[in-house]
Amino acid sequence: MRQTLLLDPVRLLISCDREPNDGGAALIQDGVLVAFDDEAREQASTLGVAPDPRPRQILAPCLVDPHSVLDRPFSGPAETLLSLLHATARAGYGQVALLPRANSWRDRVERLHGFAEEDSDVRVHLWGGFSIEGRGEQLSAHGDLLDQGACGLAEDDACPPIALLQRALVLGEMGEAPVLLAPRDPGIQGDGLVREGVATLRAGWTPDPVASETLPLGQLLDLQRQFPQRRLRLMNLSTAAGVSQLAAASVRPQASVCWWHLVSDHSRLSPTEMGWSVTPSLGAPEDREALIQALGAGVIQAVAVHAVPIDEEDCLLPPDQRKRGLAGHQLVLPALWQTLVLERGWTIRQLWEVLSFGPSRLLGQPEERLEAGSRRWLLFDPEHSWRMDRRDPDQPRAANQPWQGLMLQGRVTSSGLRSPGNRCD
Known part of the structure; x- marks a missing residue:
């Protein structure tokens, strides 16, 4: 202006x-x-x-994206740091936090450098890798990553081995920094592309069992109960069963939901649409309804864009063969205005709570405000x-x-x- x-x-x-x-x-x-x-x-x-x-x-105030992916930040064919900063600023996102997944996994101190842009007001936060190369075999240097500016620790889009996670929580090098983990077991999911159910079978999709979320979620909730001083964060909750587990937990960690799971389910997409290929898998209408209700009740605190940019070549592959994920920061606020405000009567303040203030708290950052x-x-x-x-x-x-x-x-x-x-x- x-x-x-x-x-x-x-x-x-x-x-x-x-x-x-x-x-x-x-x-x-x-x-x-x-x-x-x-x-x-x-x-x-x-x-x-x-x-x-x-x-x-x-x-x-500006919106906040608590987790997205940028595989090749400096030379990517789909998205680079500069193009992402431009798009997020135009969409009103003043903060974006990048998961450690990249061509050079951000599990070492030197890989946290080079993300500051002097001519940008968009704040880029970096999640440090919880394990080396995201393999779930060895812990990274948690203390060093946090000392050098990582906003917290995160794994990829699946839960690491519980034994490794428990060891890290006992060592406690993360202190009060957030630890972001996805309640998902790829071994249980297998080749499942859409959440299991009658409609999934009728449509011919390979089903993703609900247990691929609920079993690791139960373990994460138990660890949070054992270590209440650690700040576990649950990434991309996606099922009604998972919502019920979280709501019943005696010590409840903060959680996020991907915006796409709030506006879409497997009854709303045609077979050729882009939105099928996402992680976690798209669920049924009752899953979407449970996620919205949990968001309104404060059981889930943050909506994430969780952008995973891919290029034209990858998009030509069938859904079960291409990299999973969607992009589009500019779509989130209009879509949720329609879904939550116009259709369900949410207030402006309620919407900003889940798109800005809640995500800031999940990251451990001060809330955005107009000044x-x-x-x-x-x-x-x-x-x-x-x-x-x-x-x-x-x-x-x-x-x-x-x-x-x-x-x-x-x-x-x-x-x-x-x-x-x-x-x-």
Whole structure:
């Protein structure tokens, strides 16, 4: 935004501990928040700036993605660090945390370097590898990784051997840092592509047993009970049975859910759509309903983008042969506005709790908030119609983005976040 602008009125959400103000005002100058409400109006009057009414739009803190994947951050064919920073800034994401999975697994101190960009306001957090090369055989140097800036420790998208995990918790080199683990057993899942059920069998998909989540989840919950001082985090809960287990736990770790599991299930996709090939496997309508209910009740605290960018060549493979995952930070807020706010009556504050404030806490970071002198804001227009087209220079480069060519409702139209190649308008 390269001008002085008084948004008045605008729906204004300042922070996690304040209710939104539907008749708020904000003065923005060259992308920087200057003042709010009456002070903003007074300063704008002095400057001779007329109000620009945006009564249906929302000025709010930046969103936070607690885990995504970037395999080749400096030379990737699907997505690089620079292209990711541009796309996340344009989508209103002020923080993104990258899992250790990469062509050079981020399990060593030297592999945490090179991610700082001076001309970007998007904060990149790096999860340090829990085990060497993510193989679940030997522990990495937990203390060194955390000392050198890792936001916490994480494995890949499956649970490491319990004996190794228990050893790490006893040693306790992670201290109070979060340890992010996926309750998934690939041995039980086998070749399963979609969560087991009658509909899965009728459709001819290879089923993924519910036990591939519930068995490792039970072990993780038991370890959290044994070591309540350790900050275990559960990544990408995906089943109704898993939700029930977590809700009943005596010591309940924080948990995330991938946005795609909140908007899709195996009854909502045609056989040729991109969204089948994801980890964890897509479930039934009752799984999706349970995840939404758990999110609303605070049993699950954070929605993750969990982007796994892949290129055109990989996308041409059949779903059971290509790398699993979706990309598309710009799709998350519009999709969940539709699913949670319009269809289920969630408030703005509830939505930001799971897209911004909760993910910050899962990462152990301070919550985002609007502050005078800051560029950390986004402007969301729920009524803005646009066509999903990954050729748009503001979109991610990844080929595995759903809803190609479809008209969507709701979009982040402006943000103060600077990033390489991003001009905020």
